[in-house]
Amino acid sequence: MFNALRKVLREWRGLQAFKRIPREERTLVFYSEGRGYWSYFEPIYKALQASYGAPILYVTSAENDHLLATPLPGMRAFYVGEGSMRTVFFATLDADVLLMTMPDLQSFHIKRSPFQVHYAYLHHSIVSTHMIYRAAAFDHFDSILCVGPHHVAETRTREKLHDLPQKTLVQHGYGRLDTILASGRQGPRIHHGDPVQVLVAPTWGENGLIERHGLDVIKPLIDAGLKVVMRPHPRTRKLAPAKLDEIVAHYRHEPRFRLDEDSDATISLLDSDIMLSDWSGAALEFSLGLERPVIFADVPRKVLNPEYTAIGIEPIEVQARKQLGVVVPTDELAELGKIACTMAADSKKWQTALSDIRKCWIYNVGQSGDTAAAYLVSLIK
The missing domain is CATH 3.40.50 (Rossmann fold)
Structure with a gap:
């Protein structure tokens, strides 16, 4: 109770300080x-x-x-x-x-x-x-x-x-894309004997990849010998913490698994070879910023506007799946490890295509x- 009161007092002081400007x-x-x-x-x-x-x-x-x-x-x-x-x-x-x-x-x-x-x-x-x-x-x-x-x-x-x-x-x-580009880390990542790293960065909500499939997403990647960084959306931590805790508990002794809940998470982004996502905008940042491919798990679309088809324009995140990587049906999630290894081996071929797409899509x-x-x-x- 006292912590709540202190928080409100701090907010009130912040508001009053702004008003004094x-x-x-x-x-x-x-x-x-x-x-x-x-x-x-x-x-x-x-x-x-x-x-x-x-x-x-x-x-x-x-x-x-x-x-x-x-x-x-x-x-x-x-x-x-x-x-x-x-x-x-x-x-x-x-x-x-x-x-x-x-x-x-x-x-x-x-x-x-x-x-x-x-x-x-x-x-x-x-x-x-x-x-x-x-x-x-x-x-x-x-x-x-x-x-x-x-x-x-x-x-x-x-x-x-x-x-x-x-x-x-x-x-x-x-701007965030410009910051990623300024890193100079475009194209296939240089390996020094370390395994391919997959960044699992889906969106949140009842149809989100972690919420719907949890361990079934991480297990095939770990079993294939890959490093996995799971970067959940902050809303997933708020709305489905049990799912995250289950995965973390299962892999608490696995050195090739890491949970990243840093709100920025730039290091995880730069150090990953492939992203596994669903309908998250992070997939476009990763692919267009680093010129590396994405695996899109085919969970149901995230729709907050049920009348979105009325304007007659296909959302860019739908178009992206056809051009920035591959789409994997949810009944084939067990093949994620094999798919990720294949994409990593072919990652060089993606670079030029993704650079060209960026020029068309981004001002x-x-x-x-x-x-x-x-x-x-x-x-x-």
């Missing part, structure tokens, strides 16, 4: 819904600092956000939690621009404020807007920083279909931060 200094606000989201903001922050020296007010719902203790140059950081203080923050916000990665603005308890704030949405996944998101997820933003042409086509089609006001659609790109490869920074500065009053 003079209005003329509330030009550009970043809102982060969790600690793992900074990687999407970071390229934009760096470009803003390098080219404009633009100050940032960083508001986070993550109690353990490292930027609270050590804000970056040009940044002031505030903690408002996920409860009533966050609701008040949004309801009373008075600033020029708010950049956020959280969809569904205006649909639930997070509302637009009565002040003249420009709400800009920053995509935190390459996937399409109309299948794994709720129907109105992006309707109430003023502008959207689009990853690629698919986001523009989907958004404009929905606007016409439902007679919605046109938003400003910025040909932005994808401003390597320069997304500069593009976003220029746009955001243009919005400041």
Whole structure:
């Protein structure tokens, strides 16, 4: 009880500290819904600092956000939690621009404020807007920083279909992909006698790969002599912890198995030869960023908008399965080890094809931060 009270008090203090900032200094606000989201903001922050020296007010719902203790140059950081203080923050916000990665603005308890704030949405996944998101997820933003042409086509089609006001659609790109590309680790991984590593990184929900199949996914990979890093979605830890604990307990003495619940998990990504996924957007980051193939387990689609077919556009995550790797039916999961070994042996042939796909699907490869920074500065009053 006392811990809960202390948490609420800390959130209240964070909200009050934000409100004490003079209005003329509330030009550009970043809102982060969790600690793992900074990687999407970071390229934009760096470009803003390098080219404009633009100050940032960083508001986070993550109690353990490292930027609270050590804000970056040009940044002031505030903690408002996920409860009533966050609701008040949004309801009373008075600033020029708010950049956020959280969809569904205006649909639930997070509302637009009565002040003249420009709400800009920053995509935190390459996937399409109309299948794994709720129907109105992006309707109430003023502008959207689009990853690629698919986001523009989907958004404009929905606007016409439902007679919605046109938003400003910025040909932005994808900062997290730029960061992966900057690692210089594209193509087949160099081995030093260590086994092939498979990164198991599925989405969350009742149809998620871990939730539905658990040990049946990991066992054939371990049995084939492969290293396995399991990187569950944070929501899986919240909604299906027993599934994760079962797998970890089963392989607690297996040196070739590791659970990675780091919200960033960049090291696991870079050090893996193949990804095993389902409908997760992480598969597109891995494949397009590292030019390495993906195994897609054919679990039921993750659908939060049952009317997604109405716009007549096939989601990019559906298209991706045909071009970024191979699809394995769930009744053939026992063959995953053999499939992964074959793909690893042929990984070089994937590199050129995946590089070409990236150029077609993603805007401003390597320069997304500069593009976003220029746009955001243009919005400041």
